[in-house]
Amino acid sequence: MIPPTASSAIPRRSGALMMVSIVLMLAGCAPTPEPTPTPTAAFASEEEAFAAAEETYRAYTDALNAIDPKNPETFERTYEFSGGGFQSADRENFSTMHAEGYVIDGDALVTRFVGKEADEPLDRVVAVICVDVSNVTIHDSTGASVVNPHRPDVYEVEVTFKRDTDRLRIDSADRIEGTTCEG
Template sequence: MRLVVGLLVAATLAALTGCSGEPEQEAPASTPSPTAIPVFASEEEALAAAEDAYREYLEMSDAIARDGGRDPERLGSLVTRDELVRAVAEFEAFAESGRQTRGSSRFNTFSLQQYESLSKVAQVTVYVCLDVSDVRVVDESGRDITPAREARQPLSVIFVSADEGSQELVLQRSEQWSSNFCE
């Protein structure tokens, strides 16, 4: 909408300038504007970077959960600021509960949903099947209190460039996907 309004304003100004009655002047030679170079050369390259970022994120999340939720700020270089705030609150509540996990999560489906490269920032959205079948939740006494859950969970995960022009991606958001594509 903003673009449409801007184009209308520009067209109106151009029309008014053209009707000013002043003699036409030759337009100065324009210099070509630089073309935007995508952050990744291909969708495959973007997907590989997202997979690496997710693997690191998952390893750190599992480590924090095994530590009973302590020091969740360790995720800081792997997620956006907003996601860090959310994760810290979640892990702090987990730590207060006296629980911890055993085992590690993994993923097996990792497919590209969408890749965008806007100016110098990439956004990569993927479908992930997160497998938590080996993760157990235990209480302070070590008793298994793992809740009933789906062992494989379908997720939609969004990654963005860590910095402008960077091919390093950080997790922006992870959401349960509405249909189960994990088989």
């Protein structure tokens, strides 16, 4: 092999340096990756989160009071305020009520709302809610009551709300035995 002459080695070195320079320039000009946004709090304070949860539950109760089991279109409004398993249970219950020809009379009334906890970044809220159902009757297609005769007039319910994009939705609700609704 014949060693390269000085004149042919220089262009190779220049070419190699040029390639390294181009690679370095391109690396320097490459866009930096977009920063991952840090989650922002859904609400400015726990009080604001509780107020939004209460507003959601009261709106859900209003929508629930407006349903007519004979007309499934009236069920749709309740779904605006719920999600997850809670909404699935409502869909199943409403479908059964429709299929069996139930009639609902009277309104449920939220008598008390107590915020219990709100997890940072305030996108999960838990509250205890007192719901008076003493004026609500439910009858089957024959007119017979389907309400348990031992049903209490007021239910104490622990409700979990979860943030879904821009609003809180009811995610779960469980009847509890407590003292929040006494008195």
